[in-house]
Amino acid sequence: MADGKNQSLFKDKPVKVLLAKPGIDGHDRGMFVLARAFRDAGMDVLYAGLLPTPEEVVDTAVNEDVDVIALSLLNGAHMVVFKKVADLMKKRGITDIAVVGGGTIPDSDKPKLEKIGVSGNYGPGTRLSIIIDHVRERAAEARKKKMGSE
Amino acid sequence: MGKDSYWSSKLSEISSARSRGNESFEKWSRSTLEPWNRETGYKEKEYENSSGIPLRPVYTSRDLPENYEKDLLGMPGEYPYTRGIYPNMYRGRHWTMRMFSGFGTPEDTNRRLKYLISHGESGLSIAFDMPTLYGYDCDNRRAEGEVGKCGVNVSSLRDMEVIFDGIDLSKVSTSMTINAPSIVLLAMYLAVARKQGVPFSKVSGTVQADILKEYIAQKEWMYPPEAHLRIIRDMMVYCTDNVPKWNYISISGYHIREAGSSAVQELAFTLADGFHYVEMGKKAGLNVDDFAPRLSFFFNSSINFFEEIAKMRAARRIWATVLKEKYGAKNPKSMTLRFHTQTSGYTLTWQQPINNVVRTSIEAMAAVLGGTQSLHTNSYDEAWALPSEDAVKVALRSQQIIAEETGIPDVIDPLGGSYYVEWLTSEMEERAFRYFDEIEKVGGILEAIKKGYVQKEIAITSYRRQTRIEEGREVMVGVNKYVEKDEKPIRILRISRKAQKAQTERLRTVKESRDEAKVRASLEKLEQAMMDDSVNLMPYVIDAVESYCTLEEISNIGRKVFGGWKEPVIV
Numbered sequence: 001m002a003d004g005k006n007q008s009l010f011k012d013k014p015v016k017v018l019l020a021k022p023g024i025d026g027h028d029r030g031m032f033v034l035a036r037a038f039r040d041a042g043m044d045v046l047y048a049g050l051l052p053t054p055e056e057v058v059d060t061a062v063n064e065d066v067d068v069i070a071l072s073l074l075n076g077a078h079m080v081v082f083k084k085v086a087d088l089m090k091k092r093g094i095t096d097i098a099v100v101g102g103g104t105i106p107d108s109d110k111p112k113l114e115k116i117g118v119s120g121n122y123g124p125g126t127r128l129s130i131i132i133d134h135v136r137e138r139a140a141e142a143r144k145k146k147m148g149s150e
Numbered sequence: 151m152g153k154d155s156y157w158s159s160k161l162s163e164i165s166s167a168r169s170r171g172n173e174s175f176e177k178w179s180r181s182t183l184e185p186w187n188r189e190t191g192y193k194e195k196e197y198e199n200s201s202g203i204p205l206r207p208v209y210t211s212r213d214l215p216e217n218y219e220k221d222l223l224g225m226p227g228e229y230p231y232t233r234g235i236y237p238n239m240y241r242g243r244h245w246t247m248r249m250f251s252g253f254g255t256p257e258d259t260n261r262r263l264k265y266l267i268s269h270g271e272s273g274l275s276i277a278f279d280m281p282t283l284y285g286y287d288c289d290n291r292r293a294e295g296e297v298g299k300c301g302v303n304v305s306s307l308r309d310m311e312v313i314f315d316g317i318d319l320s321k322v323s324t325s326m327t328i329n330a331p332s333i334v335l336l337a338m339y340l341a342v343a344r345k346q347g348v349p350f351s352k353v354s355g356t357v358q359a360d361i362l363k364e365y366i367a368q369k370e371w372m373y374p375p376e377a378h379l380r381i382i383r384d385m386m387v388y389c390t391d392n393v394p395k396w397n398y399i400s401i402s403g404y405h406i407r408e409a410g411s412s413a414v415q416e417l418a419f420t421l422a423d424g425f426h427y428v429e430m431g432k433k434a435g436l437n438v439d440d441f442a443p444r445l446s447f448f449f450n451s452s453i454n455f456f457e458e459i460a461k462m463r464a465a466r467r468i469w470a471t472v473l474k475e476k477y478g479a480k481n482p483k484s485m486t487l488r489f490h491t492q493t494s495g496y497t498l499t500w501q502q503p504i505n506n507v508v509r510t511s512i513e514a515m516a517a518v519l520g521g522t523q524s525l526h527t528n529s530y531d532e533a534w535a536l537p538s539e540d541a542v543k544v545a546l547r548s549q550q551i552i553a554e555e556t557g558i559p560d561v562i563d564p565l566g567g568s569y570y571v572e573w574l575t576s577e578m579e580e581r582a583f584r585y586f587d588e589i590e591k592v593g594g595i596l597e598a599i600k601k602g603y604v605q606k607e608i609a610i611t612s613y614r615r616q617t618r619i620e621e622g623r624e625v626m627v628g629v630n631k632y633v634e635k636d637e638k639p640i641r642i643l644r645i646s647r648k649a650q651k652a653q654t655e656r657l658r659t660v661k662e663s664r665d666e667a668k669v670r671a672s673l674e675k676l677e678q679a680m681m682d683d684s685v686n687l688m689p690y691v692i693d694a695v696e697s698y699c700t701l702e703e704i705s706n707i708g709r710k711v712f713g714g715w716k717e718p719v720i721v
Contacts, residue, residue, distance in 0.1 A: 023295065
């Protein structure tokens with residue numbers, strides 16, 4: 001920012017989210033419900049398709065300049081796969097994209113995921129409004145980092 | 151489905167028989183109900199079920215077609231089988247309580263199978279892990295964290311040999327829940343049989359192999375639909391000639407429902423898939439009565455009690471009618487729809503998980519009243535994790551209580567003749583035919599799937615349901631009503647990662663000890679065979695697994711020849 005102030009004309013452009021199910025998991029009902037809910041909430045939504053690798057997810061997120069990566073797994077592999085995504089982000093020094101998670105995630109795993117930067121981790125039966133609010137919040141943080149401080 | 155107008159003419163036949171008007175209801179409504187509502191200040195609400203079918207407060211005999219009892223209901227074990235496929239139903243024997251399971255290493259599964267056999271089980275059921283379901287070996291980097299998680303891992307014939315070590319394949323029947331790579335798993339099973347000296351004619355069991363529902367719902371595919379359908383055709387033809395006791399397709403609505411469809415959509419899309427397989431068999435030159443008896447079904451039982459029962463009754467009637475009228479089946483076994491049922495995973499809540507025992511029991515009752523041949527009841531902790539042993543036991547006990555305490559199975563089709571259930575059965579039948587007609591207009595079920603029509607219908611229903619729950623118009627106890635602030639955690643099952651290590655180690659040994667020249671030769675022959683649509687792949691796949699080519703090596707030949715598949719965008 002030239003004079004230390006963000007003067008972008010597109011500060012208020014919609015939150016951009018990449019929905020992804022990395023690893024090997026076809027349970028995509030929740031993803032599709034979220035895709036519609038995010039869209040109805042005014043967000044730009046990208047869906048990574050099935051079976052992307054963590055590398056593909058991170059590259060796509062960077063190329064598409066998203067604010068948030070929303071990961072979902074219902075196959076019990078979240079501790080390995082979510083961590084892989086988080087590790088890649090860390091390794092590549094990406095701090096202006098937030099990572100949130102969801103699926104069948106036991107309570108005891110949630111603090112561990114939070115610690116590596118994967119927040120939310122909502123289970124079945126979570127209200128869509130709670131998830132939307134959380135994504136907006138994380139997106140705002142990410143956007144701030146993208147734009148530099150005001 | 152074919153390009154004739156069977157569907158639309160059948161649809162008008164059904165709907166005209168049902169339009170009789172209901173004077174007695176109208177009269178009662180005017181003279182008794184409305185004055186009562188006015189007096190008590192009750193405002194009539196709108197009621198509808200999961201399929202969006204509006205429900206009246208009461209039904210009468212006038213809501214059924216005139217020929218109902220004679221032509222549409224029949225008796226148990228008689229065409230059109232609305233009341234059940236066997237003359238004595240559960241008096242002969244209860245449904246099979248088939249609890250689907252599978253875990254860890256082939257050794258773990260072998261021990262589990264032997265334990266079940268020593269307790270009198272002869273119907274084995276095997277679940278595979280995600281890498282196996284997608285045709286990847288345990289050492290593929292995509293498989294990390296997933297080996298042995300949702301089922302047993304099989305990367306080569308050696309794993310299958312361990313799973314069935316000491317188990318006589320002529321004495322058991324094995325159900326394998328596998329779809330995209332089903333030909334490879336079947337080939338491995340047959341290879342084990344051959345090693346045991348069991349003739350293929352004595353081998354019995356099931357592979358799910360319903361690839362159409364994979365594109366619709368479960369999303370476990372490797373190649374484009376046409377390639378997988380060709381492989382299924384090859385299994386059908388090979389088994390009809392060589393493995394006559396093998397059920398090579400279990401046509402599944404379960405996943406379609408779990409992906410968010412309504413009951414009517416589950417009914418319609420599943421049967422439409424079934425009709426496609428029938429047409430495929432006929433096109434391959436098989437006689438319908440030679441293969442249709444081997445087709446079986448797999449339905450979901452969800453929480454709207456009467457809707458589920460009506461769905462199962464309607465499914466039997468539609469299958470019998472269409473097989474007879476459209477496909478010219480003569481053998482009653484071709485017309486009888488046999489089905490397995492699983493209670494709905496979607497209806498289980500993460501909140502107040504013990505409530506799930508009640509939900510599952512109600513769903514299980516619906517399946518029994520709907521005339522299922524076998525049943526899997528879910529465990530109350532499955533919104534949290536894979537089920538723990540205690541939770542599985544309660545689920546099994548729920549079935550045993552229904553079977554042996556409640557008296558529910560004592561009389562066949564006890565809801566037969568209920569004005570409401572019969573009306574609803576016909577209503578769902580008519581709506582299913584409306585879908586069959588629509589699907590034909592889109593160009594048949596395969597086209598409808600490739601265009602994303604079916605997936606979109608489901609996604610719309612699923613989102614609508616979720617929005618209704620958000621708005622409180624549909625209630626989920628503990629989720630949007632009777633919510634408790636402090637949820638106590640429950641004990642859940644954790645799966646160790648030892649399977650990954652053990653499996654990778656074994657795969658390495660297999661690759662070191664096999665004859666590489668043989669491997670290459672087998673894969674080359676398989677590739678040639680895949681390129682010629684008129685060749686039956688089954689013998690080539692059996693040859694490849696016997697050379698210890700791995701699941702992924704075999705699948706990769708297919709990926710090379712057929713290519714992959716990207717689903718149509720539906721959001």
